[in-house]
Amino acid sequence: MANPRDAYGETLVELGGKLQNIVVLDADLSKSTKTILFAKKFPERFFEMGIAEANMISTAAGLASCGKIPFASTFAVFATGRVYDQIRIDVAYSEANVKIFATHGGISVGKDGASHQMIEDLALMRVLPNMTVLAPSDAMETRCLVRLMATTEGPVYARIGRANAPVLYKKEDMGNIEIGKGLMVRDGSDATLIACGTMVDQAVDAAERLSKSGMSVRVVDMHTIKPLDITLVLKCLKETNAIVTVEEHSVIGGLGGAVSEVLAENGSRVDFKRIGVQDIFCESGEPEELFEKYGLNASHIVKTVKKLLK
Amino acid sequence: MTPVFYTKYLHKKNIQGTCFNSQLLGRGEPLKQQDEEFIRKLDLMAVKIRKHVIEMLYRAKSGHPGGSLSAVEAIVVLYFHHMKHNPQNPKDPNRDRFVLSKGHAAPTLYAALAECGYFDIKELHLLRQINCMLQGHPVCTHIPGVEASTGSLGHGLSFANGIALAGKLDKKDYRVYVMVGDGETNEGQIWEAAASAAHYRLDNLTGLLDRNFLQIDGKTEDVLRLESVRDRWSSFGWNVIEVNGHNIAEIIDALLSASEQKNQPTMIVLNTVKGKGVSFMENNIDFHGVPPNEMEYTLAMKELNAAQKALEATL
Numbered sequence: 296m297a298n299p300r301d302a303y304g305e306t307l308v309e310l311g312g313k314l315q316n317i318v319v320l321d322a323d324l325s326k327s328t329k330t331i332l333f334a335k336k337f338p339e340r341f342f343e344m345g346i347a348e349a350n351m352i353s354t355a356a357g358l359a360s361c362g363k364i365p366f367a368s369t370f371a372v373f374a375t376g377r378v379y380d381q382i383r384i385d386v387a388y389s390e391a392n393v394k395i396f397a398t399h400g401g402i403s404v405g406k407d408g409a410s411h412q413m414i415e416d417l418a419l420m421r422v423l424p425n426m427t428v429l430a431p432s433d434a435m436e437t438r439c440l441v442r443l444m445a446t447t448e449g450p451v452y453a454r455i456g457r458a459n460a461p462v463l464y465k466k467e468d469m470g471n472i473e474i475g476k477g478l479m480v481r482d483g484s485d486a487t488l489i490a491c492g493t494m495v496d497q498a499v500d501a502a503e504r505l506s507k508s509g510m511s512v513r514v515v516d517m518h519t520i521k522p523l524d525i526t527l528v529l530k531c532l533k534e535t536n537a538i539v540t541v542e543e544h545s546v547i548g549g550l551g552g553a554v555s556e557v558l559a560e561n562g563s564r565v566d567f568k569r570i571g572v573q574d575i576f577c578e579s580g581e582p583e584e585l586f587e588k589y590g591l592n593a594s595h596i597v598k599t600v601k602k603l604l605k
Numbered sequence: 606m607t608p609v610f611y612t613k614y615l616h617k618k619n620i621q622g623t624c625f626n627s628q629l630l631g632r633g634e635p636l637k638q639q640d641e642e643f644i645r646k647l648d649l650m651a652v653k654i655r656k657h658v659i660e661m662l663y664r665a666k667s668g669h670p671g672g673s674l675s676a677v678e679a680i681v682v683l684y685f686h687h688m689k690h691n692p693q694n695p696k697d698p699n700r701d702r703f704v705l706s707k708g709h710a711a712p713t714l715y716a717a718l719a720e721c722g723y724f725d726i727k728e729l730h731l732l733r734q735i736n737c738m739l740q741g742h743p744v745c746t747h748i749p750g751v752e753a754s755t756g757s758l759g760h761g762l763s764f765a766n767g768i769a770l771a772g773k774l775d776k777k778d779y780r781v782y783v784m785v786g787d788g789e790t791n792e793g794q795i796w797e798a799a800a801s802a803a804h805y806r807l808d809n810l811t812g813l814l815d816r817n818f819l820q821i822d823g824k825t826e827d828v829l830r831l832e833s834v835r836d837r838w839s840s841f842g843w844n845v846i847e848v849n850g851h852n853i854a855e856i857i858d859a860l861l862s863a864s865e866q867k868n869q870p871t872m873i874v875l876n877t878v879k880g881k882g883v884s885f886m887e888n889n890i891d892f893h894g895v896p897p898n899e900m901e902y903t904l905a906m907k908e909l910n911a912a913q914k915a916l917e918a919t920l
Binding site for chain 2: 318339340342344345347349350352353354355356357358359360361362363365380381383384385388389390
């Protein structure tokens, strides 16, 4: 296990040493988002904005207009919904080189309850023109995508979860990682699981269990929700008999929404299901309990695939 | 550009402020005339800008006359006297920046930018038309000289804070100016930004509050009380200067004094008249977001032409 948040904080420090124009902003959550690591190393380039997220986003846009590469961080719920208008005008419409990096995305925030469980952020950010949307799945992928965020011009939103995540990748697996290109984690011919973020690990687990029942299941880590790797989705459509999307997000508007748009527009008649939060607010609980109750774990994925392939 | 200093209007005569003359008034040549004459030239530019605004809104058949007209003198002083900027190089990293947070006053900003030479004056007549550059509200991605995309109120002060922080970080001596509407300060984000600017001691930031006392639904004090404006800003840690927002000399003075202030940002409260310069638009809330019709256009132009003639006669 490794914590993607630590990976984020450490990568910011690494980038801070290489790129003088990296600046970091946080809204009184630097200990949780791990931007505190950057703050300690480069105090003059860290801006504590207090509990004032709207001001943080617009300030980041102002910094970007002067050639800075601002990373603005807070929890996903405050980094998107609360500041939608600021992101819309000052970041997306303005094509500002602002990087919004959110932690504590999805329901695995757990006991804080639905107020803090952000299940709409990918949808909110995906609908914005000019916005790139990322959801890395483990610590190593987080490192690589944060580096790419810094060197990719334009607005980017990325979200990770709160919890430790199983290690999915080694350094050498990340050689060709690119924003906008999904990774085939595991090949298979019967069905494809297209997952992102915390759910990639659950999808891999499910695929392993399904293989024991004689089903060959492909797993795609779709770390970039936008621009979506349409080529890869269409390849999976051609090569496998069923497609299931899995995300720690509402089934509306996020990865499932994006993939279903591609499938529908390509006249697909493939068997298709979206696994995610089914258009409801969840509740307080342990992450595992929540995943079980709201159908976001490997055993639920197994059931769904089996039903589809029947 | 050669700097031109108008020391007569300085509080302290030895200030070396960031007063650069932009093109039209002197085109980099230090003015030889008396200061009074220079003030009248800026007054004349204000009339020209008002004529552009009326023309633009009449042609566009939409837009916001009231708040555009109240903002004219401050924008004229910034672009034609006070700010260090270069229309030939709008992205010069050392330029002073102006953020129009009350984005609905876009016609005034566009007219000033066009008169400075950022783009062709003919563009003004295409405001709000499809396939044309000048959008209903400012957008920074493709209008030369526009620093920030605004229109959704409350963002601009935060954006200006970002510019000011970058200036401090890079040890650059540019300044950033941001104009906020009085009604706009209803927005909570303004006060987040006000706190932040004071916290970071952004003395390279000057705010200009267009205090015209009117917003769409009525008088600012009836819609959501703002007074005491001075106390609010000073209690947030700002230096506050109050001026007649239509008096060129007072605005010049205030901007220079703000540039001198150390360790805190300054808010210049511009006491203005909504619709200023066109008699029937003045203090008339009906002209917040309604353009002049043909008759009103003719009447407004008649008044402004008369004002222009009177000023020209003195030069």
